[in-house]
Amino acid sequence: MSEGILQINELNGWYKKGSNVLSGLSLELQKNEIVGLIGLNGAGKTTLIKILSGLLDSYNADIISFDKKPVTFRDGKFKTMRYTVFSEDSSFGYFTFREYLSYVFSAYGKKLPDVTELVKGFHFEEYENKLLKDLSMGNRRKVNLITAFALKTPLLLLDEPVNGLDFQSTEFLYSLISGYKEYGTLLFSSHVLESITLTSDRVMVLENGNISHVFTGDEITAESVRKVLRLDNVI
16 A cells, blocks of 8 residues: 655645635655656646745645655755756856765765766766856756766655756656656656656646646556647647
8 A cells, every 4th residue: 555755735836926826736645656747838837846845935735744744845854855856957057066966965964875877877977077057958957867866865856857858868867767766756747748658657737736637557648648638749
């Protein structure tokens, strides 16, 4: 029987008071599962991940619990349980990859691991000692993805992780996402239907600030998601 790790009931989130982006959203993530979040532009995917990551404090909810204990998204202990790869991130521009990696592991109180296989898998070898500000969007994304999959937090959040990646790195990322349930729970948003259907144990469809449909197992097909989103073409 599955065991819940994150429970949220009746979450509302906004940028401007009175204009909710998320309205009464409820979800539960199970331990050691991969959950894909898909929706059209403006559905609230990035807003949800920003709230879960503690970047947006304009929200309220009836229940927020992590591992069956009440939390807020900015609780110090909860912060060490999650790591987020954002769709856009220009922070730490004057760090190299190695400096950034050391900084993150120190902040999380963890021993720095050997990331050779992750670096090779993302074809990042020649960029390890370059400043982050000098990297392309795709290579900047690889910095955060390598860090994320090396860190192995109980909850990993990815916002549009495929953006900017080359074909080989995308295939490598799919294998990492699929295998993450060995370490914890992974929630990721994407507008790329393939990334969702190939890797997820569950797929949540976000529409108008709420979860409109949830697919599991054999229900997870491109056709079923397209039908819910009323699309004739590939997302």
